[in-house]
Amino acid sequence: MSNWKIAVLGDRESVLGFKALGLSVFPAETAEEAKTVLHRLAKEDYAVVYLTEQYAAQMEAEVARYKDELTPAVILIPGKAGSLGIGMANVTKSVERAVGADIL
Template sequence: MAETYRIAVVGDWQSVMGFRALGLETYPADTREEAREIIHRLAKENCGVIYLTEQLAAGLEDVIARYKDELRPAIILIPGAEGSLGLGRKAIQSAIERAVGADIL
């Protein structure tokens, strides 16, 4: 039988609460240290995908790098309530360049 993985959203309260209505697990974090602890805990608890707001990701490059080449969790950057910082797009562009060998965006 196939194993099921959870999907979580980590960010400030205002940014993550809307995802609860979609059935995703939400983890409000006020500081980068809180987010760091939540991400590491979710990784140990069989979480397959973690959506992380760009505002918190801006100070968690080491955490994102730690899981970048792991099968799970996939950490996907999303804009927070304050808007986009462009980090999510940069991460996607970098992943495409590694896979294809060229910038196609």
């Protein structure tokens, strides 16, 4: 896994701007398509997959599947409609697990 890559997955309007940063962009029309793409990215040595919260809300089982895996790290980001609070809730849970208390 020496050539790890970073991907951004979500609706077209939310992810296209990340292409200018040199990230691999994967626009998906539906959450079902995003599920398929996420599993493909996991097999293709993507170290980090940024996923819009709007799709993550519709694919909880798939996101949970990679939660304790080394790769890919699935990081939730707000989409074009704004934040749903899911990403911050996940960060809070991870910090609580690591530290033993909610320090945020």
